[in-house]
Amino acid sequence: MTQRVYNFTAGPAMLPLPVLQRVHEEFFDFQGLGASIIEISHRSPEFEALLKETEGLLRELMDIPATYKVVFCHGGGQMQFSMVPLNLMGLKPAGKALYVESGLFSARAAEEAARYGVVTIAASSKDTGFDRIPWVNTDAVDRAASYFHLTTNNTVMGTRWNSFPSTDGVPLVGDATSEILSRPLDLRSFGALYAGAQKNLGPAGLAVVIIREDLLGHAHPLTPKLLNYTQLAHDGSLTNTVNTFAIYVTRLVLEWLKGEGGVAAIERVNERKAARVYRAVDRSGGFYRGLAQKEHRSVMNVTFDLSSPALQGRFLKEAGEAGLYALKGHSARGGLRASLYNAMPMAGAEALAGFMEEFQRRNG
Amino acid sequence: MTQRVYNFTAGPAMLPLPVLQRVHEEFFDFQGLGASIIEISHRSPEFEALLKETEGLLRELMDIPATYKVVFCHGGGQMQFSMVPLNLMGLKPAGKALYVESGLFSARAAEEAARYGVVTIAASSKDTGFDRIPWVNTDAVDRAASYFHLTTNNTVMGTRWNSFPSTDGVPLVGDATSEILSRPLDLRSFGALYAGAQKNLGPAGLAVVIIREDLLGHAHPLTPKLLNYTQLAHDGSLTNTVNTFAIYVTRLVLEWLKGEGGVAAIERVNERKAARVYRAVDRSGGFYRGLAQKEHRSVMNVTFDLSSPALQGRFLKEAGEAGLYALKGHSARGGLRASLYNAMPMAGAEALAGFMEEFQRRNG
Numbered sequence: 143m144t145q146r147v148y149n150f151t152a153g154p155a156m157l158p159l160p161v162l163q164r165v166h167e168e169f170f171d172f173q174g175l176g177a178s179i180i181e182i183s184h185r186s187p188e189f190e191a192l193l194k195e196t197e198g199l200l201r202e203l204m205d206i207p208a209t210y211k212v213v214f215c216h217g218g219g220q221m222q223f224s225m226v227p228l229n230l231m232g233l234k235p236a237g238k239a240l241y242v243e244s245g246l247f248s249a250r251a252a253e254e255a256a257r258y259g260v261v262t263i264a265a266s267s268k269d270t271g272f273d274r275i276p277w278v279n280t281d282a283v284d285r286a287a288s289y290f291h292l293t294t295n296n297t298v299m300g301t302r303w304n305s306f307p308s309t310d311g312v313p314l315v316g317d318a319t320s321e322i323l324s325r326p327l328d329l330r331s332f333g334a335l336y337a338g339a340q341k342n343l344g345p346a347g348l349a350v351v352i353i354r355e356d357l358l359g360h361a362h363p364l365t366p367k368l369l370n371y372t373q374l375a376h377d378g379s380l381t382n383t384v385n386t387f388a389i390y391v392t393r394l395v396l397e398w399l400k401g402e403g404g405v406a407a408i409e410r411v412n413e414r415k416a417a418r419v420y421r422a423v424d425r426s427g428g429f430y431r432g433l434a435q436k437e438h439r440s441v442m443n444v445t446f447d448l449s450s451p452a453l454q455g456r457f458l459k460e461a462g463e464a465g466l467y468a469l470k471g472h473s474a475r476g477g478l479r480a481s482l483y484n485a486m487p488m489a490g491a492e493a494l495a496g497f498m499e500e501f502q503r504r505n506g
Numbered sequence: 507m508t509q510r511v512y513n514f515t516a517g518p519a520m521l522p523l524p525v526l527q528r529v530h531e532e533f534f535d536f537q538g539l540g541a542s543i544i545e546i547s548h549r550s551p552e553f554e555a556l557l558k559e560t561e562g563l564l565r566e567l568m569d570i571p572a573t574y575k576v577v578f579c580h581g582g583g584q585m586q587f588s589m590v591p592l593n594l595m596g597l598k599p600a601g602k603a604l605y606v607e608s609g610l611f612s613a614r615a616a617e618e619a620a621r622y623g624v625v626t627i628a629a630s631s632k633d634t635g636f637d638r639i640p641w642v643n644t645d646a647v648d649r650a651a652s653y654f655h656l657t658t659n660n661t662v663m664g665t666r667w668n669s670f671p672s673t674d675g676v677p678l679v680g681d682a683t684s685e686i687l688s689r690p691l692d693l694r695s696f697g698a699l700y701a702g703a704q705k706n707l708g709p710a711g712l713a714v715v716i717i718r719e720d721l722l723g724h725a726h727p728l729t730p731k732l733l734n735y736t737q738l739a740h741d742g743s744l745t746n747t748v749n750t751f752a753i754y755v756t757r758l759v760l761e762w763l764k765g766e767g768g769v770a771a772i773e774r775v776n777e778r779k780a781a782r783v784y785r786a787v788d789r790s791g792g793f794y795r796g797l798a799q800k801e802h803r804s805v806m807n808v809t810f811d812l813s814s815p816a817l818q819g820r821f822l823k824e825a826g827e828a829g830l831y832a833l834k835g836h837s838a839r840g841g842l843r844a845s846l847y848n849a850m851p852m853a854g855a856e857a858l859a860g861f862m863e864e865f866q867r868r869n870g
Binding site: 338 | 511544704755
């Protein structure tokens, strides 16, 4: 096995090494079947058991109440940008929804939802380049809205909600793609919470949706069968052939996380990792400049600029040579970004922060 | 590495051993990046190159004309049951489509399409339990229909079209999920051809769509962004994070197929494999009974019953002990089914046929 880099990509992202080792070890022979996990039917008893275990682990780790369904969907977080309005816009007769615009992906979610109903931007931080979570006037929440959508962690600019607005009975729908399982999230605050797999769960092409049962049953008549939460919940996600490999890896990731002590334990590690990198930014005397306002900073995606943009190419080149991979920011913003998902060990954050400090000494 | 079985599952199905070996070998380190293929961004130069190579190999192997776009979609063949009508029903003002009902999945495709327009069953073999491909009265094809849909190979009952009907200018749309790349298919006969990956291409959660450029641009306004062929073609399939692992394995499968001599060469092997198993059925004097009418038999899915249904449990048990895996038929029909996709070697068909003959000697 060759040297592994510290991989700071925003996703598809780094996975825990013990998970990769397990996939590698049993790749030719899943549970003694004489076939690979990617060669067996999604309706085989072995896979059906695996799917149930995956859901069970997720329920345990996230403390999901029994009144919520868990469904596995094709397509990642962005497929949910369509599925949420297709399934939930019809919850109330007005056919309207509220969206908070706190970054690139939340804006895309709102844009897609506008196909299916009347979308109102309840709050936005666009005016300051999405460097913060906008303030929501909870007194003004329209109770005729079918749901209220927000992105719990914003990957591009690196901000997150520390507490969630009270929406006066309007179901809160959260996109937790880039932070699911990184800190406890109380499901009881949400009508639905979803996440694409490719950051904290497993490989790409899969999303998990956790939805309160009473919100089912209101899909638009033109909802494609595989995009219908009610259908998927009824079929235990097996409406068609699911992304079996991604679910298999997700189960291994959940087992690994349980072994690490669960969500509360990994949250403590995540906070230490982020604090270490933010310290290198904040103590640089302006050599590095954080993109997000301090009180809104993400623990998963640390974003910053170099005060001298001309140095960015050298920074990325030398970081790469030091085994620090994929630190370039999202193309929509530029700059630098270190994604510190659950699989990133403390040593990776230490290595990055140390490199940043050393780079500053040589170039400051 | 343990003993591999001969895996006759209908899908997710057996993959070529050299492909699995390659995945295993480079699993921790893709192209010297120090990260696994499942840990890198779909927008990294390495993955973008891989995606282009995959499309290039598919174009070469299938001789796809330059006037056709190739897109990779989330969700397998059944997602196409929605995507086809969402994208193509609007091609003509009448908003209607013709479907041939030749099996379980073609019926499901028609049912789903009826959400989006007026669906007429142009021909059906339901009256004889889908044991044949129905005759199509090509003189009666409604030229006001937007498209004409058929399933080129029917997985459940094991039938296939040997030649395709002339549809008088109405674009033919083919579901080739269970036989893509197993025999030459002339794209010029089709307006669009699609296939879920999990039989002859790679792991589940991916579909390939090959579509004539002039059919783009007519999607229903409520089409979800990720289900819009025009959008996907515009974005080179990278509208969002694709199923990177499935595309990676698909590229390896295509390389393997090219090394085997391509589609015409594998077709000859496929015909020998199917002929060997059908011989065991046909020479059994009625001990085994083929489900499909002979002239409509599939080369990919060989289906049969035991004349004595009471023997089926023993057959499956002893076959399993002999390393012949997953011979149980689809739950909608029961009976036995041997799927002989491209990755099944001739030796697997020999082993199955030999077992069948021997089982008959002991139980006939």
